[in-house]
Amino acid sequence: MSVLRTLSVGEQVALLFVILFGVLVLASIGWFVWSLREMGERAQARHERFKRDLRAVWVGATLFWLAWMSGAVGATALFGIVSFLALREFITLMHTSRGDHRSLLLAFFVVLPLQFTLAGGRWFDLFTVFIPVYVFLAVPVVSALADDPKRFLERNAKIQWGIMVCVYGLSHAPALLLLEFRDYDGRGAFLLFLLVMVAACAQIGQEAASRWLRTRPTARHIDRSFSGRAWLIGATAGGVLGAALYWITPFKAPQAFALSFIAGGAGTLGELVMRALKKDAGVAWWGNASAVTGAVGLLDRVAPLAFAAPVFFHSVRWYFKV
Numbered sequence: 001m002s003v004l005r006t007l008s009v010g011e012q013v014a015l016l017f018v019i020l021f022g023v024l025v026l027a028s029i030g031w032f033v034w035s036l037r038e039m040g041e042r043a044q045a046r047h048e049r050f051k052r053d054l055r056a057v058w059v060g061a062t063l064f065w066l067a068w069m070s071g072a073v074g075a076t077a078l079f080g081i082v083s084f085l086a087l088r089e090f091i092t093l094m095h096t097s098r099g100d101h102r103s104l105l106l107a108f109f110v111v112l113p114l115q116f117t118l119a120g121g122r123w124f125d126l127f128t129v130f131i132p133v134y135v136f137l138a139v140p141v142v143s144a145l146a147d148d149p150k151r152f153l154e155r156n157a158k159i160q161w162g163i164m165v166c167v168y169g170l171s172h173a174p175a176l177l178l179l180e181f182r183d184y185d186g187r188g189a190f191l192l193f194l195l196v197m198v199a200a201c202a203q204i205g206q207e208a209a210s211r212w213l214r215t216r217p218t219a220r221h222i223d224r225s226f227s228g229r230a231w232l233i234g235a236t237a238g239g240v241l242g243a244a245l246y247w248i249t250p251f252k253a254p255q256a257f258a259l260s261f262i263a264g265g266a267g268t269l270g271e272l273v274m275r276a277l278k279k280d281a282g283v284a285w286w287g288n289a290s291a292v293t294g295a296v297g298l299l300d301r302v303a304p305l306a307f308a309a310p311v312f313f314h315s316v317r318w319y320f321k322v
Helices: 002-006 009-035 041-069 071-092 098-120 124-145 152-177 188-213 228-244 253-281 286-293 298-320
Strands: none
Touching: 009 041, 009 188, 041 071, 041 152, 041 188, 071 098, 071 152, 071 298, 098 124, 098 152, 124 152, 152 188, 152 253, 152 298, 188 228, 188 253, 188 298, 228 253, 253 298
8 A cells, every 4th residue: 555655646547557457358368268168058158248248348448548548538528429329329229200300419419519518627517407407408398399299208208318328327427537636636537447346346246146145026027136135235245345445536445335335226226227228128138129220239338337427426526525
């Protein structure tokens, strides 16, 4: 710990990425060795799922590194691109009509860039209410002007929900990089790193606990692996990891545990909600619709972060008054 404190901010961040990419290299080598073995059908399915997950982690880690290297403006732009692709994937799986075109243009080319501009400019007061207040009122007005009353409420609710998850939720990730704490200048990447690790740990912990406990699922028709006890174990696992990493944050260990518990729990609940949306869309996972809609499973990857990021951001900002 004393050695770490002697390093400059740039050296600490560089060490973070060296460890992160080192772990990924080791995991990739392990996957390659695993792929050389003869496997049955079930083992092959697990192998393909691990390969897909590992590839997604590589992409996320690279995006994280590019966001840090490009500074506040670059990080905001990169997450804006991810948000655009996620919203596109969401909309392609929802039923829309010609009357929704104006609302969709508003969402993609006005709301999304403005939300990320507010985040990048640190206008956090307006950033917090822009979508939940102004956009939620503007979308149905624009839709009504299209003169198409058929399934009006359902169509607008889908667009509003897509904006809320894919734009509002994800915009809080680069905003974490820009929070200013006393004696913590230039270390915003650690907060984002903590959030991503906690959300992933909570999700993995919840899945493992559900298989180990074998309890009755809370929402059987949506997700057979989700239960209240498994959720609590997953959120606690995220909290413990956050407490173990408190030294890279401006928090004390109990504060890190509480904030990480909240973020991890929100992330797993977000995954449950996204699975309900997938069931409603008639697909097992978003990538199943790739041949028809162009969906590539991006929403599967960002759902926990889209729920955890705003909860974590506003909890931190409220508690520490930053």
